[in-house]
Amino acid sequence: MKNLTFTLIITFILTSCSSTQKISEKRCKSTSKNDYEYILEDKFESTVNDNKILLNEIKYKCVYSSFYTQKGMYDKFGKWNKLIYPKGSHHPILVWNNVKLFPNDTTEFIVAANGLESTKTIYASILVFDKKNNDLLTEHSGYKQKLIAYFSKMIKSNNSKKRDFYEKYWKTVNPEHWEYLKQFKKNQ
Numbered sequence: 001m002k003n004l005t006f007t008l009i010i011t012f013i014l015t016s017c018s019s020t021q022k023i024s025e026k027r028c029k030s031t032s033k034n035d036y037e038y039i040l041e042d043k044f045e046s047t048v049n050d051n052k053i054l055l056n057e058i059k060y061k062c063v064y065s066s067f068y069t070q071k072g073m074y075d076k077f078g079k080w081n082k083l084i085y086p087k088g089s090h091h092p093i094l095v096w097n098n099v100k101l102f103p104n105d106t107t108e109f110i111v112a113a114n115g116l117e118s119t120k121t122i123y124a125s126i127l128v129f130d131k132k133n134n135d136l137l138t139e140h141s142g143y144k145q146k147l148i149a150y151f152s153k154m155i156k157s158n159n160s161k162k163r164d165f166y167e168k169y170w171k172t173v174n175p176e177h178w179e180y181l182k183q184f185k186k187n188q
Contacts, residue, residue, distance in 0.1 A: 033160065037061050063155065072151070072155065079168060093114040094113050099111060
């Protein structure tokens, strides 16, 4: 029940949040497959009952695909447990509950994977919590650097030939777009 309550709180916070940058973002000059140009530590700020809540997000900037963290999680752990649509977004944040990321570590993580592709920027990102509601990307978290390295490696080792994530994603999020993509591919 505690995990369900926390998931509901995270869902509420993520759907009502706005993003503020810790450092100024640069426009991507180029992108490389299975790589990123730099990592940006970002803050999500949300107000719940007149209280400001800050969540830490790690953004892998200038990636080839904004889906890298979502696809990587799907490839390793299967279908997500929850879709969260932030205010004004057409693409959801995908959430996996109770995943063990590291061998010989029994910690179960809640991973929220996101991404954005626009004319100004492209990134894949993560927010990570433990079952005790702790944000594991804070400055004082013992997991922060390990998680950044874990998802960096996930991006760099992406298997682009493994495509089943995209079918599952588009069939769930926008079935009409999935049908369009199938027809487009067929006609090439």
